[in-house]
Amino acid sequence: MTRLYDDPAAFTEDMVTGFVAAHPEHVRRVPGGVVRAKRARKGKVAVVTGGGSGHYPAFCGVVGPGFADGAVIGNIFTSPSAEDAYSVARAADRGAGVVFSFGNYAGDNMNFGLAVERLQREGIRAHNAVVTDDVASAPSEEAGRRRGVVGDFPVFKVASAAAEEGYDFDGVVRVAERTNERTRSLGVAFDGCTLPGQDHPLFEVPEGRMGLGLGIHGEPGVSEREMPSASELAKILVDGLLAEAPADGGRRVTAILNGLGATKYEELFVVWGTVSRLLAEAGLEVVAPEVGELVTSLDMAGCSLTLTWLDDELERLWQAPADTPAYRKGDAPSSGTAEDDDELPEIEREPVVIAPAEGQRTAAEVVRALDAMAELMREQEDELGRMDSVAGDGDHGRGMTRGSGAAAEAARDIAAQGVGPAAVLVAAGDAWAAKAGGTSGVLWGAALRSFGDLLPDDRPAVGADLVAGAEAALAAVRRLGRAEPGDKTLVDALQPFTAELRAAVGDGGAEAWRRAAQVATKAAADTADLRPRTGRARPLAERSVGTPDPGATSLALALTRIGELLGEREEAA
Amino acid sequence: MTRLYDDPAAFTEDMVTGFVAAHPEHVRRVPGGVVRAKRARKGKVAVVTGGGSGHYPAFCGVVGPGFADGAVIGNIFTSPSAEDAYSVARAADRGAGVVFSFGNYAGDNMNFGLAVERLQREGIRAHNAVVTDDVASAPSEEAGRRRGVVGDFPVFKVASAAAEEGYDFDGVVRVAERTNERTRSLGVAFDGCTLPGQDHPLFEVPEGRMGLGLGIHGEPGVSEREMPSASELAKILVDGLLAEAPADGGRRVTAILNGLGATKYEELFVVWGTVSRLLAEAGLEVVAPEVGELVTSLDMAGCSLTLTWLDDELERLWQAPADTPAYRKGDAPSSGTAEDDDELPEIEREPVVIAPAEGQRTAAEVVRALDAMAELMREQEDELGRMDSVAGDGDHGRGMTRGSGAAAEAARDIAAQGVGPAAVLVAAGDAWAAKAGGTSGVLWGAALRSFGDLLPDDRPAVGADLVAGAEAALAAVRRLGRAEPGDKTLVDALQPFTAELRAAVGDGGAEAWRRAAQVATKAAADTADLRPRTGRARPLAERSVGTPDPGATSLALALTRIGELLGEREEAA
Known part of the structure; x- marks a missing residue:
């Protein structure tokens, strides 16, 4: 279990502080x-890795010459926010674009x-090279749906070495994708782990048993x-991967x-x-394997x-030198050395546009609604957490409280500068996504932004604006979350809400909203x-039926709470 | 717990096989x-580390240019044998001598x-640079009695870098000892570990508690x-070490x-x-710290x-490049590159000296006695294991069975070549120590060698020979084991046995031996x-009173068994 921490809520922050203090020669914080x-030198394509933390040396441990230009660091097992990814990318960019590479999880994709x-x-080339190596997570016909696990490592390594060698943007993307296509992983778990400050492990494997293909977060x-013997396990892993060998794999692999x-x-x-004996018996030649904690x-x-099936190009890039806190190979690459312009760019804030008085009035109502939501979530935090702990990691209540609180605060701040409802909801959505992290954070952030985009600055919002906003929010959530109705996500409430709102809007905005909220x-x-x-269902997921x-x-x-506010407004008018 | 193994008895062997297969560019097996x-180049002083395994990357993980020339690998948490240490040293020696460096434990010292x-x-310079950094294991007045823990790492590193730079034998010894004098460690444990094939942990720390200064094997x-918070723990560790700072430590440390x-x-x-903040507040400047699993x-x-308090020389050596499986720093040192004479030396066996017929007859009796002992130990293995598990790690029965079996086999083999009793007991003692490992293995090995040295080749052994042999064995065991009567070791039986044997020898060898065995x-x-x-008492040691x-x-x-054989011989004569 994770025993050493001060404030569990600040664990990642404290971890990064110590990490940077231990490795000032390799990394700096942004x-x-x-x-x-x-x-790196100007004109080099930047490779930025990232994801939730708790996987050290992945991902911040491999930042340095020959490897990544930056790492985006989320909370433990939680996707970093889009703002985080954007910020690291801006600091890493050297004018030739940014290739993000990360494992295939819903929150990270969003x-x-x-960020892309x-x-x-803003005119910066950017691309996501998503890693999908875990053969246990989906059948080969749906290889694109597979999770990313340790395959992250060879994909990052090869793409980074290509960038260091001077490949252009398309070249880096090409080798990253080729490496991913030729990489397969299969894992086993014998016991779970416990998040800082929690009493119970994230999941459990019964004593003397082994979960084959269990994901690195208990998926x-x-x-x-x-539980097999060591050689039985070796055979299970080797057989499992060789059955999935790429058609044109060839005889040389790294492992x-x-x-x-x-x-x-x-x-x-x-x-x-x-493992090495079995691979040799299968006619494979293993090049520069790694055995350890990556x-x-x-x-x-x-x-x-x-296993990554190599070709000459991938083999050369796999073998290229690297110099990072946790991974060093050969002599430190000289192509990554400093230039004089070592100042990081200032990230400009979007300019504030003052709205007409009507827009400012709508903005004030939006702030009131966000305040009310934040208060509601604080009240409901424990209950939402209990509900989430049945099939999830129990952090939904905390995430909603942090997100809605940050959104309300950001909204108040920017509304005070005289902006309209769209600018308020953009700021609120960004703050929600940045502070809450994870999947629900990014969905709520996108929903608020999309809803806000359709509210007018120069006249009061009417029922049709609410319908258009709700439909835009639903579209954003479905696009990002790739969830269908019936997947047991917030789409199951948002979709019927939107349909009812449209159907009932003739009866007036507030009334339609209240009825739609009842349907939701x-x-x-x-x-x-x-x-x-879908989603990150855990081994316990069966139990979530009934919750x-x-x-x-x-x-x-x-x-529902917003519907009450709309009703109060109508009565007051 | 340790879950992955095939045959628990072959765990270390299998581990080394896989390690060498994973790192052929860095290490080869001897x-x-x-x-x-x-x-390394001819004329370079060899630095050889070692000890029990289970501590990776210590010790075999740091073999390579800029770091160790070789590592002696014992079984899990068990000292390697003298034969092992000698063998690795012979392979590592480049004509300028061998400096062994290891942590201060009884078995390793012996x-x-x-081996030294x-x-x-054989005319090879050799020295033991023993590491004594654990401030929790003895008060500062008895610093030489302290255990070696992570201080092994800076001592090996600095000594190895000095050897790589071209220091002579005395110079390497000097910096090793200076580094040890300026190094202090303090550790904590929250939970034990389980040896391969065992059901129960080696020791336990109650849930929510922390053992301060608990040794890395549960001492x-x-x-x-x-259990403290992370910052409280940082303060406990920093305060504990700063209270033990060397008088002339200065302001620069590595950590x-x-x-x-x-x-x-x-x-x-x-x-x-x-930790880094507290060290800075104490006025210390931390140079190139390491945070991780070493x-x-x-x-x-x-x-x-x-903490190692540096001077200019130690700082330069700490910062010097190294290239090993588990630890790399800077560019690979060029001074360690290959030469053409890459063949390892053949280790010559000691020549066989044919004994007169009387000596061969005594040798045959020794073989019979060793066979009888091996059979006895097989019978008693479980009972001895149970007895040992009260205060120890429960491996005494297995160690005695392996040691006595190997001794009997080696004795039979060499006796067949016509040697006398001394040569038989030397071979038996070496085999016992090599196969049993650990403390009892080396003590039995030394006892057999010393006893054998006093048996005549050219006439039958008489009572006085047995007395002299027993006294020599006792002296060897006490010298090596540094145990006093009353320390609850085999000295408690061997010492009264020897005294009674001397007192009763006038009554004939067999009778005297039987009576002495009764006393024992x-x-x-x-x-x-x-x-x-004394000895490696565990937290449970109190319970061993009564066993x-x-x-x-x-x-x-x-x-007792040997006494029976001596009686049978007398009756047959």
Whole structure:
């Protein structure tokens, strides 16, 4: 379990502080993560890795010459915000664009996706090279849906070496994607890990048993079986990967036998003895393997095997030198050394546009609504947390409280400068996503931004504006979250709400909203009958049938409260 | 716990196989451990580290240019044998002598001590640089009695860098000893670890508690207390070490915040944030610190802080480049590159000297006695193991079975070549020490060698020979084991046995031996009343009062059996 911390809520912040203090020669801190201590030469494509923390040395441990230009650091096992990713990318960019590379998880896809859009809007080339190596997480026909696990490491490494060598943007993207296409991982877990400040592990594997294909955050695997011997395990891992070998793989591979934290080097070497023999017997030649802890999950017990089928180009890039806090190879690459312009760029804030009086009045109402939501979430935090702990990690209540509180504060601040409702909701959405992190943070952030974009600055908002805003929010949430109705997510409440709002809007905005909120409340309760189809379901997920989805529930609560406010406004008018 | 293994008895062997397979560019295997894949230049002083395994990257993980020339690899938490240490040293030696460096434990002192004596007899300069950094293990007035823990790392590193730079033998010894004098460590443990194949942890720390100063194998510490926060722990560690600062320490230190296995990098960085601040506030400047897993104890939970007060020379050597499997710094040092004579030396066996017929007859009796002992130990293995598990790690039965079996086999082999009793007992003692490992292995090995040295080749052995042999064995055991009567070790049986044998020898050898064996049996039983005064007592040691010492018991059993054989011989004559 994770025993050493001060304030559990500040664990990641404190971790980054200590990490930077221990490695000042390699990294420096920027908002949202770290970048190299010495900037790369101008014109070099930047490779930025990232994701939730708790996986050291992934991801901040591999920032330095020959490897990543920066790492975006989320909370433990939680996607960093789009703002974080944007901030690190801006600090890492040397004028040739930014390639993000990270494992395929919903929250990361959304947040890095939003960061790419923002960078592109500002004229910076940006691309997400998403890693999908975990063969246990989806069948090969749906390889694009697979999770990213230790395959992150060879993909980051090869893409980074290409950038260091001077590849252009398209070249870096090409080798990153080629490496991902030729990389397969299969992992096992023997025991879970406990987040800082929590009493219970994130998941459990029964004593003497092994979860085959269990994800590094406890996501469901292929099967559970009796604990094997070291050589039996080696055979399971090698057979599992060779069955998935790429058609044009060839005979040369590199391999990573990775420990998750509590499975130590001595044990990994015992397993490696058999793995290396089996790979040789299968006719494969192993080039520069790694045996050790490269992508951990706190002190989880377990390990995984990763194979990357090499070609000459990938082999050269895999073997290229690197010099980072946690991973060094060969002599430090000279191409990454400092230049004089070692000052990081200032990130400009979007300019404030003063709105007409009508817009400012609407903005004030939006602030009131956000204040009311923040108060409501504080009241409901424990209950939402309890609901989430059935099938999730129990942090939904805390995430909603942090997000709505940050949104209300940001909204108040910018409204005081005289802006209209759109600017207020953009600021609120950004703050929510940045402070709450994770999947619900980015969804709420995007929903607020999209809703706000359709509110007018120069006249009072009417029912049709509310319908258009709600539909834009639903579209943004569905695009980012890739959730369908029935997946047991907040879409299950937002979609019927939007439909009812449109149907009832002829009766007046406030009345339509109240009725739509009632429909959303019922729909949220109905999610208790659904079996979750997507998302980060855990081995315990079966138990969540009978419990309403916390995301749909918190949305319905918020919509109801806003309906009450709209009614009060009408009465006052 | 340690879950991945095939045959627990072959765990270390399998681990080394996998380790060498993973790192062929850095290491190659030799009997007893590993040496660099490419030998250092001729005339370079060799630095050889070692000790029990289970501490990766200590010790085999730091073999390579700029760091160690070789590592002697014992079983998990068990000293390697003198033969192992000798073998690795011979392979590492480049004509300028060998400096062994290891932590201060009884078994390691004995085995490396015997290896030094053997190397010196062969004209190779050799020295033991013993590390004594653990301030919790003895008061500062008895600093030489302190255990070696993570201080091994800076001492090995500095000594190795000096050798790489071209220091002569005395120079390497000098900086090793100076580094040790200026190094202090203090550790804490939160939870134990489980050896491969065992069901129960080696020791336990109650949930929510912390053992302050607890050793890396569960040796007793200073106190047990409530689990602190990360910053409280940082303060405990910093205050504990600064109170022990060397008088002429100066202001520059290097620091290692070391994780024991299950306490992960994220937690260590959180602690390091406060440690680095407190050190700065104390006016110390920290040079090139290390935060991570350098000396582990399988998956034990806990960490330690090590400080080495630097001077200009130590700082330069600490910062020097190194290139090893687990630790790399700067560019790979060029001074360690290969030469053409990359063949390792053949180690010559001691020549076989044919004995007269009388000597061969005595040798045959010795073989019979060793066979009988091996059979006895097989019968008693479980009982001795149970006895040992009260205060020890329960491996005494297995160690005695392996040692006596190997001794009997080696004795038979060499006796068949026509040697006398001394040569038989030398071979038997060496085999025992090599196969059993640990403390009892080296003591039995030395006892057999010393006893054998006093048996005549050219006439039958008489009572006086037995007395002289027993006294020589006692002297060897006391010299090596540094145990006093009453310390609850095999000395408690061997000492009264020897005294009674001398007193009763006038009555004939066999009768005197039988009576002395009876005295030894009673003395072994009496150890049940003693509280252990020395040795690797565990937190559970109090419970061992009431249980006889297993080492004294197995010795008394063996002496009794030999007495029976001597009686049978007399009757047959």
